Amino acid sequence: xxxPLRFYAEVRVxxxxxRPELEGALGAxxxxxxxxxxxxxxxxxxxxxxxxxxxxxxxxxxxxTGRDRQESDYY
Numbered sequence: 541x542x543x544p545l546r547f548y549a550e551v552r553v554x555x556x557x558x559r560p561e562l563e564g565a566l567g568a569x570x571x572x573x574x575x576x577x578x579x580x581x582x583x584x585x586x587x588x589x590x591x592x593x594x595x596x597x598x599x600x601x602x603x604x605t606g607r608d609r610q611e612s613d614y615y
Contacts, residue, residue: 545569548609551586551602553595562588562595568609570594587614 545551549569556562571585571594584602585594 544604545572545584545599545602547572548611548613550605550607550609551584551597552605553586553588553597553601554603555601556595556597559595562591565589565591566605567595568614570614571596 547569551567551569553562553565553567565588567586567588569584570587573583575582581599583596583598585596586602587594
């Protein structure tokens with residue numbers, strides 16, 4: 541089964557303890573880690589709207605909005 545957290549999926553930040561002002565921000569997944577240990581969950585690089593940064597989040601810190609964006613929106 542394909543992971544619904546895929547490249548360019550739109551997500552909302554639901555938790556960011558070190559930067560609570562980012563909670564609620566929208567963005568798109570532009571990077572997915574590939575941990576060497578299969579027991580380690582991947583992390584997700586998210587380009588946040590209105591911020592000129594990519595932040596790394598765990599699966600628990602982001603939620604899908606149900607929309608997808610296009611690669612051309614970013615590159």
